[in-house]
Amino acid sequence: MSLNNLGMNKKSLVKNHKIAFDQEKMWLDINRELSKKKKKHRLILLFIFLLFASFSTIFISHYQSHQDKSQDLSTYSIINLPNISIARSFTTKTDLCPKNDLLVNSATPSTKLIQKHKSTNVIESFNTYNHISDQLSTTSEKFDSLYHTNISTNLSETEPLPVLEFSEFLKFSNLSTPDILNIQKQTLKHKLLWNMGIGYVTRALKSDNSRESAELRDLRNETEDVLEQISLGMEYKYITDSKLTYGLGIRLRQITETFQHKYFISDDLGSFDNFAMSKVTSYDYNYYNEYRFADVSTSIGYHFDLKNNINLYFDAGVSYTLVSNYNGDNLGQNLKPQHFNETKYFTNQVQSNLNAIVSYNLSKNYAISFSNSITIGMAGFNPQNSMLKQRYNIYSANIGITRLFGQ
Amino acid sequence: MRQLQDKDKTDIIKGCINGISQFQYELFMRYSESLFATCVRYVGCEDQAKDVLQESFLAIFKYIQKYNADKGSLFTWMNKICINQSLKHIKSSYTVIDYGEEDHSSIADANPSAMELLEANELFNEIIKLPEPYRTVFNLYEIEGFTHLEIANLLKIQEVSSRSILSRAKKLLIAHLQNLQFKGA
Numbered sequence: 001m002s003l004n005n006l007g008m009n010k011k012s013l014v015k016n017h018k019i020a021f022d023q024e025k026m027w028l029d030i031n032r033e034l035s036k037k038k039k040k041h042r043l044i045l046l047f048i049f050l051l052f053a054s055f056s057t058i059f060i061s062h063y064q065s066h067q068d069k070s071q072d073l074s075t076y077s078i079i080n081l082p083n084i085s086i087a088r089s090f091t092t093k094t095d096l097c098p099k100n101d102l103l104v105n106s107a108t109p110s111t112k113l114i115q116k117h118k119s120t121n122v123i124e125s126f127n128t129y130n131h132i133s134d135q136l137s138t139t140s141e142k143f144d145s146l147y148h149t150n151i152s153t154n155l156s157e158t159e160p161l162p163v164l165e166f167s168e169f170l171k172f173s174n175l176s177t178p179d180i181l182n183i184q185k186q187t188l189k190h191k192l193l194w195n196m197g198i199g200y201v202t203r204a205l206k207s208d209n210s211r212e213s214a215e216l217r218d219l220r221n222e223t224e225d226v227l228e229q230i231s232l233g234m235e236y237k238y239i240t241d242s243k244l245t246y247g248l249g250i251r252l253r254q255i256t257e258t259f260q261h262k263y264f265i266s267d268d269l270g271s272f273d274n275f276a277m278s279k280v281t282s283y284d285y286n287y288y289n290e291y292r293f294a295d296v297s298t299s300i301g302y303h304f305d306l307k308n309n310i311n312l313y314f315d316a317g318v319s320y321t322l323v324s325n326y327n328g329d330n331l332g333q334n335l336k337p338q339h340f341n342e343t344k345y346f347t348n349q350v351q352s353n354l355n356a357i358v359s360y361n362l363s364k365n366y367a368i369s370f371s372n373s374i375t376i377g378m379a380g381f382n383p384q385n386s387m388l389k390q391r392y393n394i395y396s397a398n399i400g401i402t403r404l405f406g407q
Numbered sequence: 408m409r410q411l412q413d414k415d416k417t418d419i420i421k422g423c424i425n426g427i428s429q430f431q432y433e434l435f436m437r438y439s440e441s442l443f444a445t446c447v448r449y450v451g452c453e454d455q456a457k458d459v460l461q462e463s464f465l466a467i468f469k470y471i472q473k474y475n476a477d478k479g480s481l482f483t484w485m486n487k488i489c490i491n492q493s494l495k496h497i498k499s500s501y502t503v504i505d506y507g508e509e510d511h512s513s514i515a516d517a518n519p520s521a522m523e524l525l526e527a528n529e530l531f532n533e534i535i536k537l538p539e540p541y542r543t544v545f546n547l548y549e550i551e552g553f554t555h556l557e558i559a560n561l562l563k564i565q566e567v568s569s570r571s572i573l574s575r576a577k578k579l580l581i582a583h584l585q586n587l588q589f590k591g592a
Binding site: 019027 | 435440441444447457465468469472528549551552
């Protein structure tokens with residue numbers, strides 16, 4: 001017996017056979033299920049939107065605050081002018097003061113000066129003596145800052161991410177042909193994802209129990225400020241029939257920090273015509289420090305195939321730092337600025353990653369993706385024998401292109 | 408089953424892609440009875456077939472944007488989704504047993520006219536009475552026109568097992584039909 005002896009007509013009749021049932025009742029059930037799913041999708045989309053919005057808000061506000069800061073820095077050269085008069089008036093003041101006072105002032109360690117006199121307070125307090133400064137000859141020197149802003153990493157030069165309009169997605173929308181025999185196999189299982197992103201970084205400096213270490217931590221927290229993280233990554237994802245995803249990737253990151261430190265050192269020059277003379281040297285550091293990392297990551301997650309060619313992935317995993325490089329300045333253990341340029345390999349640093357990715361299929365083989373990532377416990381640069389340990393948490397928003405292939 | 412006009416069909420598909428309930432209802436009402444029969448034919452039980460049909464329609468509405476009119480009719484596409492869902496439902500009942508080779512020709516020649524004599528309704532009723540996995544393999548091979556290799560891949564069994572199951576299914580079916588003829592006489 002074969003298909004022929006069954007007869008095409010009979011086969012067709014069997015195939016198109018109808019059985020009556022309570023359609024209305026079933027429709028109510030189906031409609032209820034559809035409403036539930038719609039609600040669920042709306043909530044997911046709302047959640048993603050809120051996540052993006054919150055990241056964008058945090059980043060923009062952070063970015064703007066640093067832009068303001070960079071404007072302050074650019075006008076700093078103007079502010080520096082009265083800084084010369086500070087030095088002059090400081091000398092003048094010491095001239096007028098009794099010797100005891102002078103000794104107290106000049107004997108103050110430079111580190112204490114850093115803590116006590118910072119920024120404009122110093123200028124304001126000493127400007128009151130400006131009128132006296134004209135009457136007396138002074139010896140003062142103003143040292144320019146030893147190093148200047150590293151222009152290559154200036155935040156103001158960071159270009160905003162390209163924005164792709166939603167209408168452009170629609171232009172590209174070319175629905176892929178499904179393999180209707182097996183719905184679950186319709187999703188191409190292999191994905192290669194390239195993305196770049198920008199992120200908001202928080203840093204935690206941990207000191208040991210010693211007083212020196214706590215002092216250094218406080219000073220570093222005062223003088224250093226974490227800016228943004230930029231990253232470039234590539235990830236391979238494999239999607240199983242049960243919608244689980246396994247990922248393996250590599251990511252290059254750069255975290256930028258500012259180091260702003262200003263302090264004065266006063267040197268006693270002895271007395272001249274019964275006036276005590278001192279030389280005041282002003283140091284003004286303004287750096288952009290760069291931390292660079294190359295990580296390999298693994299992840300496991302889940303994939304949701306939403307309507308209208310939209311896919312949603314959630315995954316979690318760990319990444320291992322293969323190479324890290326630090327180039328910049330910060331306060332060393334002697335509480336003075338020190339320059340570092342170090343590269344470390346296989347530092348045994350493991351961090352946790354959480355990702356939420358939304359991708360939109362532009363064609364059968366290409367998709368555009370937006371993702372939010374949280375990286376927790378990323379180890380920062382620690383000089384040898386450092387009393388401090390620094391860790392980063394990174395919240396980043398990424399945009400990327402995905403190549404889909406395989407069956 | 409009333410065939411949809413092209414214009415109707417396009418509108419309904421577009422409406423379903425946009426998730427408009429009215430069009431989804433229209434699609435459901437037009438095709439559900441035929442698709443229910445497909446589910447019954449595979450699952451063999453109306454109660455379970457209702458669950459399968461419901462799952463199938465949820466899948467249809469979810470994936471309808473992937474339907475390609477160039478590849479076949481809407482009904483064929485939906486029918487395949489129902490088959491797929493039915494197979495998923497009855498998958499647990501499969502056991503991979505090597506049934507071994509059988510002499511198919513002797514069965515085929517035993518009563519070649521028996522199937523011809525049967526009405527489509529009666530044939531349908533006899534098919535759903537077949538036990539698993541005979542019913543599935545018979546449906547896939549004889550009604551849907553799958554090859555043994557395709558069936559083997561789909562059910563994750565050996566190709567030779569598919570052939571054996573089919574021949575046993577036919578044996579059983581012929582036995583039922585002869586029984587029916589005997590009772591009728």
